[in-house]
Amino acid sequence: MNVNRQDRPVLGIDLGGTKILAAVVDPDGKVLSRSKRKTKSEKGPADVLDRMAACAREAVEEAGLQMSDIASAGVGAPGPLDPIRGIIIDTPNLKFVDVHLKDELESRISVPVFVDNDVNVGTYGELVYGAARGVQDVIGLFVGTGLGGGVIINGRLHHGFSLNGGELGHMILDPDGPVCGCGNRGCLEAFSSRTAIQREIEFAIRAGKSSIIHELVKGDMSQITSSVLKKAFEANDPVVEKVLKTACEYLGIAVGSLLNILSPEVVVLGGGVVEALPELFVKQVRKKAFKIAFPICCKNVRVVASELGDDAVILGAAALGRERLAEAN
Amino acid sequence: MNVNRQDRPVLGIDLGGTKILAAVVDPDGKVLSRSKRKTKSEKGPADVLDRMAACAREAVEEAGLQMSDIASAGVGAPGPLDPIRGIIIDTPNLKFVDVHLKDELESRISVPVFVDNDVNVGTYGELVYGAARGVQDVIGLFVGTGLGGGVIINGRLHHGFSLNGGELGHMILDPDGPVCGCGNRGCLEAFSSRTAIQREIEFAIRAGKSSIIHELVKGDMSQITSSVLKKAFEANDPVVEKVLKTACEYLGIAVGSLLNILSPEVVVLGGGVVEALPELFVKQVRKKAFKIAFPICCKNVRVVASELGDDAVILGAAALGRERLAEAN
Numbered sequence: 001m002n003v004n005r006q007d008r009p010v011l012g013i014d015l016g017g018t019k020i021l022a023a024v025v026d027p028d029g030k031v032l033s034r035s036k037r038k039t040k041s042e043k044g045p046a047d048v049l050d051r052m053a054a055c056a057r058e059a060v061e062e063a064g065l066q067m068s069d070i071a072s073a074g075v076g077a078p079g080p081l082d083p084i085r086g087i088i089i090d091t092p093n094l095k096f097v098d099v100h101l102k103d104e105l106e107s108r109i110s111v112p113v114f115v116d117n118d119v120n121v122g123t124y125g126e127l128v129y130g131a132a133r134g135v136q137d138v139i140g141l142f143v144g145t146g147l148g149g150g151v152i153i154n155g156r157l158h159h160g161f162s163l164n165g166g167e168l169g170h171m172i173l174d175p176d177g178p179v180c181g182c183g184n185r186g187c188l189e190a191f192s193s194r195t196a197i198q199r200e201i202e203f204a205i206r207a208g209k210s211s212i213i214h215e216l217v218k219g220d221m222s223q224i225t226s227s228v229l230k231k232a233f234e235a236n237d238p239v240v241e242k243v244l245k246t247a248c249e250y251l252g253i254a255v256g257s258l259l260n261i262l263s264p265e266v267v268v269l270g271g272g273v274v275e276a277l278p279e280l281f282v283k284q285v286r287k288k289a290f291k292i293a294f295p296i297c298c299k300n301v302r303v304v305a306s307e308l309g310d311d312a313v314i315l316g317a318a319a320l321g322r323e324r325l326a327e328a329n
Numbered sequence: 330m331n332v333n334r335q336d337r338p339v340l341g342i343d344l345g346g347t348k349i350l351a352a353v354v355d356p357d358g359k360v361l362s363r364s365k366r367k368t369k370s371e372k373g374p375a376d377v378l379d380r381m382a383a384c385a386r387e388a389v390e391e392a393g394l395q396m397s398d399i400a401s402a403g404v405g406a407p408g409p410l411d412p413i414r415g416i417i418i419d420t421p422n423l424k425f426v427d428v429h430l431k432d433e434l435e436s437r438i439s440v441p442v443f444v445d446n447d448v449n450v451g452t453y454g455e456l457v458y459g460a461a462r463g464v465q466d467v468i469g470l471f472v473g474t475g476l477g478g479g480v481i482i483n484g485r486l487h488h489g490f491s492l493n494g495g496e497l498g499h500m501i502l503d504p505d506g507p508v509c510g511c512g513n514r515g516c517l518e519a520f521s522s523r524t525a526i527q528r529e530i531e532f533a534i535r536a537g538k539s540s541i542i543h544e545l546v547k548g549d550m551s552q553i554t555s556s557v558l559k560k561a562f563e564a565n566d567p568v569v570e571k572v573l574k575t576a577c578e579y580l581g582i583a584v585g586s587l588l589n590i591l592s593p594e595v596v597v598l599g600g601g602v603v604e605a606l607p608e609l610f611v612k613q614v615r616k617k618a619f620k621i622a623f624p625i626c627c628k629n630v631r632v633v634a635s636e637l638g639d640d641a642v643i644l645g646a647a648a649l650g651r652e653r654l655a656e657a658n
Contacts, residue, residue: 080623089625136490137489151590153482153489159592161465161593162625162628163592164623164625164626165591166592167623168590171586171589171590173501174502174503174504175579250504257500257501258590260496260499260500261480261495261500261590262590263488263489263492263493264489264490265490294496294499296493297493297496300490301490
């Protein structure tokens with residue numbers, strides 16, 4: 001291991017469906033600078049890669065550094081992907097097929113690049129710098145448009161045989177449940193993602209239930225964001241309260257099963273919806289999960305909200321870049 | 330590592346609710362001798378421990394050896410337990426509470442003893458000597474009175490923070506499903522164990538469905554053993570066929586979720602019910618699981634029947650005893 005390189009700052013990059021975030025991060029997890037670009041995935045992979053490189057260079061300049069000062073870069077990207085070779089296999093979000101992200105980005109920014117699934121990277125961020133610091137066995141569940149999961153076992157991200165394990169959002173909680181984006185019925189994602197929450201609120205309003213949501217989004221149900229949910233919940237809107245509690249209930253069932261299966265020490269709940277209402281989610285999910293799981297699998301287990309919020313992926317990516325470089329040397 | 334000790338035979342012991350099995354096993358997994366005792370757990374832990382020691386000594390004599398020829402002993406025991414300190418914490422099966430199995434047995438047979446959960450040990454047996462030889466990521470599911478699971482990650486048994494993870498039988502597959510022995514509703518065990526299968530057959534017969542089961546067990550429904558199920562299935566009994574296919578369906582749903590969560594390379598199905606009808610279980614479970622899981626988590630994955638059958642625990646215990654001794658040295 002090259003100790004000097006380990007002392008140098010790294011780049012953490014979050015490749016999202018709509019935006020690219022880059023940050024220069026020092027060894028203590030302090031963000032020295034940030035940069036942002038639109039993804040514009042419709043322009044194709046080469047253009048997105050150029051944009052990632054430009055975003056990375058901007059962050060480095062912003063920190064008053066040169067690219068040669070940077071030890072490595074970590075990238076959180078949508079999967080499925082090959083985290084060893086750094087290849088995006090086929091992602092519906094970006095319409096990328098077989099994109100050699102690691103090689104292509106390395107040739108553009110001339111630092112070693114390491115890639116992993118964005119939700120894995122977010123969970124890893126919480127392990128290294130956030131709510132699960134110092135813990136060996138962690139699961140992360142991130143509630144947004146979809147519902148993503150990450151699994152850490154003995155302090156390391158779990159990938160499994162396919163290199164694409166940890167898909168906690170697609171555990172089946174009820175084979176007769178609502179249809180999920182993946183085509184199955186009753187996945188966790190189909191019960192507890194923001195998309196599922198929006199769907200249930202729409203159903204209730206169409207069925208004639210009274211809710212302030214309609215007013216808050218001026219009739220446009222696609223505008224039910226996390227902050228709208230928070231407003232409605234805090235105004236004691238009965239529809240939103242009931243729908244959110246049901247979402248928490250199913251998330252709690254999933255966590256209960258996962259406590260029995262994986263037996264983590266810490267369960268980190270994150271993503272936009274949880275960040276808007278962390279106390280509700282943590283309390284309800286913990287209650288349900290602890291009711292389900294064996295007492296021995298609940299003992300001293302913590303269910304906590306993400307500490308890093310929107311920074312989980314860039315910080316996790318930075319930590320991953322640092323870690324994998326050390327392993328490669 | 331003491332190479333001489335590694336060449337020596339080990340004891341594998343299966344501590345069950347009704348019987349104790351012991352075997353002397355050579356480094357290639359060949360069983361040199363066997364011995365058997367009734368457990369008689371009602372007589373209390375000290376008596377059971379004496380019986381285990383006697384059973385072990387008998388197996389050693391049977392192999393023409395002395396206890397000093399034995400490198401170590403592995404024990405598969407019902408949990409929850411502490412596999413590091415070898416303590417049975419509290420097992421309903423044996424009514425053992427806080428029994429220091431490792432220490433107590435070591436003082437009786439004077440060889441190093443290593444203990445783990447019986448289903449973990451069975452899965453480990455399949456890894457070392459059976460259907461999952463040479464594989465790094467494995468799950469084992471054993472269908473009997475209950476439904477137990479074991480998880481192997483990177484070639485090692487996964488215990489998690491509580492040391493008692495891998496409880497795959499208590500994943501919830503439907504929160505409104507049948508009541509499970511654990512108190513929850515809709516656990517895998519409540520759908521696919523032999524107990525659940527018996528319950529569903531009884532329901533169907535009571536509801537007036539025609540089945541040869543009644544005749545096969547002479548009206549005593551508690552006698553629906555795995556071999557009775559096999560006979561009825563092979564005679565195309567419609568009730569048994571439907572109930573078994575439903576059990577396979579739910580087991581397939583669980584395996585589908587587990588492929589997404591853990592991403593094993595091999596899924597081993599075992600236990601009395603599967604051993605009676607291995608082709609049915611393997612075919613149906615694979616079909617359902619592969620329909621559910623992401624294609625990338627199914628690619629090159631094998632769903633297979635246990636190869637070791639009743640010997641899975643003694644062989645796994647022997648392998649574990651050998652492995653942990655090597656690590657301890």
